[in-house]
Amino acid sequence: MISASFTHVHGLTSFLYLDEAFADLSGITKMDTLGRQIRSQVLRNTGIPVRVGIAHTKTLAKLANHTAKRLQAQTGGVVNICDPMKRDWVLRNTDVAEVWGVGRKMKQHLDGMGIKTAMDLAKTDPWTLRKNFSVVIEKTARELAGTPCPELDEPDPPKQEICCSRMFGQRLKELPPIKEAVATYMQRATEKLRAQNSLCKKIRVSIRTGMFNLEEAKYANGVVIDLPYPTDDVRLLTKVAVDALDCVFRPGFNYSKAEVLLLNLCQPGEYTDDLFATSQPVEATKVMSVLDQINQRWGKGTLRTASVPANPTWAMRRELMSQSYTTRLDQLWKVSCC
Structure with a gap:
């Protein structure tokens, strides 16, 4: 699954969710078309069916993706909830336990506050959530309400060792x-x-x-x-x-x-x-x-220093290593026909 964020679309930021990655793209207007193109290309190239969720925040994008999976037949695997009416429908019809970052124990606490659906969480006062739980739940509620909180992942700084x-x-x-x-x-x-x-x-x-x-x-x-x-x-x-x-x-x-x-x-x-x-x-x-x-x-090792052997006898044992079915021609699946 891949996730991309689209900025400057009707003045708002939109996120496209496809598995567990997010990407920031600018100037995308036909988001539904792009989502279907990505889904089709991934299926064609890998044979893996995926779902695409599009929204204005990362949390909403993951929620849209969950809806695309839950309503696969009706949506064709692509759900865009940038429209407020569509977003509210998804929030009203999604249990709070399905929200990104809400675990089983957290659901029990939220149930005690009368928060049953994603819509209930989106309407709850963020400062109350922060005081009673954590800043993570506060940000989740703000994102469900349409306010982006977490930034896209920054590249890791250079390692010191x-x-x-x-x-x-x-x-x-x-x-x-x-x-x-x-x-x-x-x-x-x-x-x-x-x-x-x-x-x-x-x-x-x-x-x-x-x-x-x-x-x-x-x-x-x-x-x-x-x-x-x-x-x-x-x-x-x-x-x-x-x-x-x-x-x-x-x-x-x-x-x-x-x-x-x-x-x-x-x-x-x-x-x-x-x-x-x-x-x-x-x-x-x-x-x-x-x-x-x-x-x-x-490929790695095509050029190397002369002191590096091609097939060392001391190399780490790999008898139980999984085969590279999709990246090595010499390790493709073999099918026997009777």
Whole structure:
């Protein structure tokens, strides 16, 4: 299900609800037509039937979607309640328990106040609801009355740390396969780093044995390395991380896990160097851009550092992993005809 919000439609904001996502669109006038087009395209491309709800607030949009599901035969799966008369009909004919954010216990409290339907909740004094319950119920009531309260989800701020850690598919006793694993984890960590347009000033590399097998000797160690300059270059980061393993690896142990942690992240231009400090070469930035473009177009791992194996023997066990029926040609369903 997808949800979109439409602004500047007859001077009001309207939301189109289709599953659990909301999108802000401007200048849409034929909202019913758009809703049916989206529903038809999703069905045609995925085979999944969906319902579309359109309203002036997110809560009303979800309520419209519920109505489209409940009255599928009459509505064709698309309900637009931007019109006040249609909105009021839906509110009067919807139990308060069907409202977004009203759970079973909350319904019991609302029943005690005589609030039985969504219309009752929309007409209840918001400040009374806030005093007796919470600001969430207050906002719900305001949204049912047609006043948008929650903003659309803002993009997450850049992470301050990025970690990539996996258990090995089998215990490792030698250093070379552990170095392959750390190089592989660094490849993934730097992809996340560049995706949020950040640079890394420091990394931590650690390895450990299994901690729950009483018959195995226990060992864990890690090292923090300062980088010569803030960077997102996977080649430099991989070399530093792999070389650091020489300091923490101890022979005679059965290692079960490695971890790569990128620390002291910053955005370009957020750090101040001294006059003689080095910085990441422009050529390295261009190489990383080309690397990401190729992998985005042709799939992850199409281009990778030479220390990252294509089919590692130490990889995490995935015998019970669900098949990628819709994204991998080699994993399509096989149907036998008798």
